[in-house]
Amino acid sequence: MPHLDFSQPPFDVLSLAERQSIRKNTQIRYLAKNESLPAEELQCLYVVIKGQIEQSLDGEFVASYVGSNHADGLNNNDWFDSRRLPESLTKDNQLEHESTPIQPYQFRANEETLLLQVSGTAIDKISAQNHLVRQILSDKLPERLKALRQRRHNRTLEPASYTNQQEVQQIMLQPVIDIHLLPVHIVDANDSLYEAARIMTKAGLKHVLVRPLHSLYDLNDLDGSQIAQLETRLLLGILTDTDICRAVSDRQNPATTPCQRYANFNLRTIKASDEIGDALLTMTRYRIHRLPVVDQSGDVVGVLGQSDMLAHIGHHSQLISIQIEQAQDLSSLDTAVELIGRYIRSQHHNGVKIGNISRMVQTLNAQVFTKLWQLIVPDEVMANTCLIVMGSEGRGEQIMRTDQDNALIIRDGYTHLDLAQFADTFNSHLATLGYPLCDGNIMMTNPMWRQPLKQFTAQIGLWFRNSDPMHGIYLSAILDAEYVCGDESLLTQVRQHLKLAHQKADPMFVRQFARAALQFGDVNQWWQKFVPLLGGKSASSDIDLKKAGIFPLVHGIRTLALENNVLDVPSTKARLKALVQVDAMTQERADTLLEALEFFMAQRLSVALSTDDKHARQVDPTTLTALERDLLKECLAVVKSFKNQLRQHYQLEIA
Incomplete structure (x- = not known):
């Protein structure tokens, strides 16, 4: 037997x-x-x-x-x-x-x-x-995908090392409150720097939190949303030992100088229930070293220090961020970009979930783009424009260096004779750094993607009114837009206009917009490539992961988000969360769609790391293990069911 x-x-x-x-x-x-x-x-x-x-x-x-x-x-x-x-x-x-x-x-x-x-x-x-x-045989796709990630990592590690890396992955998902937090010490804004320094010395800290005076803000000049922002983001300030040193170098008397003069009141915070990975992203994105941690009531329960967190998780993305920040020319920036590639490889090798990798890479790439733009343009251009990225980069779902999809929104009334040259230099330098030029020319070198705000919004209105397929592609790009640097309010105004243009559009527009998710063949046609043709020449067994899996999911979810006016978040994960909140989808369904998308992304990354294919779209199922093929089949089935949802929901013909 x-x-x-x-x-x-x-x-x-x-x-x-x-x-x-x-x-x-x-x-x-x-x-x-x-x-x-x-x-x-x-x-x-x-x-x-x-x-x-x-x-x-x-x-x-x-x-x-x-x-x-x-x-x-x-x-x-x-x-x-x-x-x-x-x-x-x-x-x-x-x-x-x-x-x-x-x-x-x-x-x-x-x-x-x-x-x-x-x-x-x-x-x-x-x-x-x-x-x-139990994980491998679970009815739940997310559980089986978790088993695959563990086994993929286990192939290259000894059991003891495998266990350690599992712990790293679990740590990234732990709540912030699990880390040892620094104690909370608060001074009033009108307390002296001397008093703050005395408290810091006694507590063995390098900072204190500062309670602001109401006079710091003229509430009569603020609208409701701005007041709410003050209540959530500027409830407290922070004063560090560096700030006190700065005051001394300014020849200020510490005994009479109030804390409010040197404290920073634009304070970022994080919830105690948020994941450690979210805290790392926040520190990396905003280049800060301390995060006050707030509970459900909004009270500060401790301060998360960068060194404590890095010691807790042994992470090195912050080092890449420092390298980017210190870059003075294209050559030194190229070194930092290469470090991002190594970071991706090591994180995937260590079994870190693909969603966590891609979102961190989005943050690091944004810092590269920001630094490059700073090296190219004068400060006045930075202050009067908004640099954005789109596509998978905007959604935070890119893995390796993807094609450039970027644009420049210009403040109305502002001009600079060298803007076109700046744009050309930016795109060409990015290409030199390994970010390929966009085949569809969706880049700021294209005048259509480098316009004043008023013309930009007028163009969006045209896309909603016209049935040209290219306009659907352009609209998809701007829906995925994410801020990089410059004046973020310009992108905010574009998003506000997107909502207005959508409200004025033909009710049938979303139905037409959804068709793109169905334009590629039935999923079964892809899966049947696993079966050799009998009595004839067999077809290529490669499966296009983007056409068969990623694009239908991304565009279908983008369409549902558009229908439900979810236009302020570009990522598929955030869109799914918002769709659940408005009862357009159940939490279980959203989790399954996200896990399927991240499975396809992980397979693309595996192809990219093991071959010279820079697009990394094709996977040969005969090279996969039985477990990987089973999960690929299941994820393709998820895509099929989702496409059927879209057909039924938007009453589209069965292709």
Whole structure:
């Protein structure tokens, strides 16, 4: 009797006792050609030893599972859990929360096939005790993707090192409150610098928080939103030992100089429940070293110091940020950009979730773009323009260096004779740094993407009124826009105009806008490339991850966000969160769509790191493990169900 391969998932994480239990509950199952597994046998886990099994749903092809000796060249035995219901296809897949009965998959032998049939009861007993097995066999796609990330990382690490890196990943997801926080010491704004220094010395700190005077702000000059901003962001200020040194160098008397004169009241804070990774992003993005931590009531419960956090997680992205900040020319900036590439590789190697990597890379790239723009333009240009990025860079979903998608919004009435030259220098220098020029010319060198605010907004209005397919592409780009540097209020005004233009647009516009998500072929056409064509020349087995997975998800979610007036956040993750908040989608569905998107992104990164393909879109499924192929199949099924949602919701014809 053939034996289970305990070096392959889901059996590679079993203890000796668990392996013995599995052996006792495994038997051979033979299927003749075209024979199907009966309903009473859909309670087991199967491993294909020889032959080929076709999985279908209501007569429609879903996937194929083959033995290691099959002619398609796959080098291990596929397995499938016949108990798994097609949740990603039918449960919670209606935007309006319509209930649909769940039908089981059907499994048929395409040829004479030998299977190892493992008792479902035995699997359940082991799963109850072994969380790794439970993850691999979970009905929840996010759990299975977590298992894949752990195994992908485990291939290159010794067990002890693997455990350590798992802990690093878990630490990044821990709440900020888990880190040792510095104690809170608050002085009044009119207290002297001497008093602040005395408190700092006594407490062994290099800072104190400062309670502002109401006179610091003229509330009569502020609107409601600005007052709310003061209440949330400027409730307290901070005074550091560096500020006191600055006062001394200014020949100020510490005994009579009030703290408010040298304190910084534009204070960033973070919630105690926020993740440590969010704190790291905030420190990196705003180049700050201390973050007051607030509880649910808005009270400060401690101060998170940069050195304490870095010691806690052993992270090095902050070092790259410092390198960027200190760059004085293109050559030194190039060194920092190379460090970003190494950072990506090491984080992926260490099993860090792709979403965390991409968002940190977005922050670091924004600092590169800001520094380059500062090296090129005078301060007056910086003050009167707003540099933005779009596409995957704007959404924070880029991995390696992607094509440039950028624009320059110019303050109305401001001109500079060299703006065109500045734009050309910026784009060409970015290309030199390894960020390819955009094939579609969506860059600030294109006058269409370098305009005064009034002309920019007028152009957006035209895009909403015109059915030209290119205008849909342009609109998608500006919807994904994210601030880089300059006057951020210019981008805020563009977003406000987007809402107005959308309100005035034809109600059928969103329906037309959604069509782009369906323009590529049925997902099943991609999955069927796994199956060699019988009696003919086989097609390329490569799957275009962008066309088959990433674009339909990104654009479909972008469309739903547009429909629900979610226009102030460009990332897919933030859009999903907002859609859940307005009851346009359930939390479970949003989580599944995000996990599927990040799976495709992770596969692209794996291709980019292992090949010379700078676009990293094509993946050959024959190079994947059985677990990776299973998850690829499941994520493609998620894409299919989502496209069906869009067809039904927007009443689009079935392509």
